[in-house]
Amino acid sequence: MNDIIELVRKNLKNFIRAKSGALVVILGPLLVIFLAGLAFDNSNVYSVKIGTYRPEAEPATNILLDQLRGEFKVVEYDTKEKCVNAIKNTDINTCMLFDANFTIGVPKKNQITFYVDYSRINLVWTIMQTMTEQVGEKNLQASQNLTKIILNTMDYTQKRLKDQRAAVTKLTTQNQLMLQNNKDLIAELGDVNLGFDESGYQVNDLESSRTQVKQWMESALALSEKGLSKSTTFIAAANDLVKASGASQELKDKLTASLASTLDEIKKLKADMTELKTVTQESFKQFDNQIEAINQAITDTKTDLQQADTSRQMSLRVLEATTRLLDQSLLTTAEIQLIINDVDNKINAIEIKDPGAITQPIVTSIKPIVQEKTYLNYLFPVLIVLVIMFTALLITPTLILLDKHSPASFRSYMTPVKDSSYIAANFITAFILLMVQVIIILAIASVFFSSQVLTNIPQAIFLLVIISSLFILIGMVLGYVFNSEETATLAGVSIGALFLFISDVIIPIESMPEAFAYIASFNPYVLGSSLLRRALLFDSSLLSMYQDILIMLGYIIAAALLASGLYMMTRNYSLQQLTKKLTPVLVKMHLKKK
Structure with missing residues (x-):
């Protein structure tokens, strides 16, 4: 028993001595849980943005929009196409279209059409439920008002007829x-x-x-x-x-x-x-x-x-x-x-005499912004980016650390090769492995599933290259920062989990506090999945997505510079450590020669 205790104590000391490993093991999960708690410790929909289009500013629409502005962000557009395209560009979450001359309770003039993005499965039902509740509340209020008008008219009629009975x-x-x-x-x-x-x-x-x-x-x-x-x-x-x-x-x-x-x-x-x-x-x-x-x-x-x-x-x-x-x-x-x-x-004077219009003064309908597809079509952009992210964060540092700890690392340092070539070689190696994995996934999805998951191929390939490059560079940063494969793997999993939790995969970003949601909107995983979804599902052009693409390119440049700097620091540190190890040997050899 004492032997076991001593061995455990020894293992803990070794772990504590490995400062980077201790920090990753302790701070990694702690940071993930802390940030996830800040993001999702609520049950509200803070940042749902509603786009609206109405041919004319009717009093009924003004009242309804004022009610919605009390809880959501409402953006008005001057055409239906702009409102629908705003959903595709993720500027808004849903688009409300009012009938011309919208009037509550008048058939063919009392319809509200909601356009939603079914690819955001975890948000679309929340939006539909919220909008249904809001419109349902207005429906109930309008129905009560109409019923009150009818009852008042009946009371008035009864009173007037009673007064004229003597006449x-x-x-x-x-x-x-x-x-x-x-x-x-x-x-x-x-x-x-x-x-x-x-x-x-x-x-x-x-x-x-x-x-x-x-x-x-x-x-x-x-x-x-x-x-x-x-x-x-x-x-x-x-x-x-x-x-x-x-x-x-x-x-x-x-x-x-x-x-x-x-x-x-x-x-x-x-x-x-x-x-x-x-x-x-x-x-x-x-x-x-x-x-x-x-x-x-x-x-x-x-x-x-x-x-x-x-x-x-x-x-x-x-x-x-x-x-x-x-x-x-x-x-x-x-x-x-x-x-x-x-x-x-x-x-x-009772304008609404249709029983259906009285019971349902406002008629709602929900339409997708694109032709309805399978859930695989909606989830595929998110899944492929998720696979790319975790694969890049795990494979890339592993390749770097395997090379760093291999017996041939000394020869690699001694060869007359530019530092940029080493960095490029690591990047290209990881990129090839990642592309092979992506091709396998696409082939399986195309052969074994009925849905056509990959459309708009040129734009999709361009975006996949950008997304893969960014996460490979982040993985390279991890490989250059940590010395052990286990620690780097744990760090990669932690960062991947952080990106995953602070995204719209599990819980919509709109459920986060406004400031936190704004920060999360710059999450590389959120940007990558959003770009790929817009290209595959909505056939959006690269020009319409240039802002997010520029942000991703900025991330790539920053990650490349950081990886290059860390590589130089790691190389110098490794040479110093190698020099320290070789100094006694060289001294002995020099003494023997004398």
Whole structure:
């Protein structure tokens, strides 16, 4: 047991004496855990950036964007293409597109389309959930407002109809009274005798009597004229004869007889005139009776007309009363019509009447910025850069330390070769090994998987060269810093884990505090995977990625200078150590020669 304790103590002393190894073993995991804790010790989405495009600045969109600005960074774009391209360039995380004339609750004008990058699998679902919650909250608020409007309209309608119930009752009573008045008017007009008895006027008899009287009068006048004429003629003739008579007595006797005869005729005419007079008087008496009957009939008709006029006047009064009632009814009806119109306007003022629009005033849809692919397509850029990073960080220092500790290291230092050639040789060796591994991975992915994982080959090769070069140079720095393979391997794993944890592979960078996320955005692993993803998935041009490429080239230059400086320091240190080791040997050889 004591032997074991002593051996453990000895091992610990050796470990502590190896200062670089102790620092890597202790500080490496500690640094990784510390930085990971700073980055992910939260459950918030701090730096999610939302791009928006809206054809017009509607009040509804202003309210929604103001609500989003309280929790996220909102960037507005003037075209849809700029907004979508901003996702590809990692300037924003999602793009919100509003319908033209966006109006909450109006179908075909209430849709919000979210464009997301499905290649960022660990972030896309968080964004979708967050946006769904935000829009869902606005949906609920809008639905509650719409429901409140409907309920208020129903309450208003019920109240107004209740207030007008008395008016409707009054209108009914007035209509009933008007109906009764009309019935009375009908009965009153029914009692009016407006019949005309044509036989009571004896129009035909009156015409016949008038004709007879006329004939009789004409006959009487004719007879009178005839008698008078004859009498006049006779008298004139007799007078003439008597005056001028120079006749005998016999003749005179004859004349006397003639005059006597004429006198008889005149008497007869007088008798006829008397008879005619009597007949005429009787006819006129009958005519007078007929006229009297006509007068009586006219009087009776006048009486009937007076009664009809009285009934008419009464009917007019009833009609006037009915008219007044009708006027009142019309006013009441007009009031009811106004109320109905008011209620109808209130109902028509409810713009949203679609049940679907009320339950879901805002319609959302989620679309990918590229055609949907398999998860392997989305993860391949991240995986290939991850393999390159760890392979470069582990193989490169191992190659350098194997060469440093090999028996031929002394001969290597003594050969007349430039220092830059050694550095370039180490870089090219590691690069060849790394490229062989990448080619094997690409071949396996192309042969055994259905998805086409490698597109846009020229740009992808260029970016893979840059990414591989950077991590190889970082591995060379580790190889020149540490003296043992184990320590260098542990340092490489620690640095790789640090790059991995402070990236968007496990947890999105947007989940980190803003300052920490800004620093993490310059992580070589983040830059490399982002560049390769944009080239493979979005077919982005090198010109559109020039900023990140320049940063990677800057890292490469800095790492190359650092590796060169460390190589020179390591070479000088190794020569010094070798000189110290060879000094006693050279002294002994020199003494032997003497």
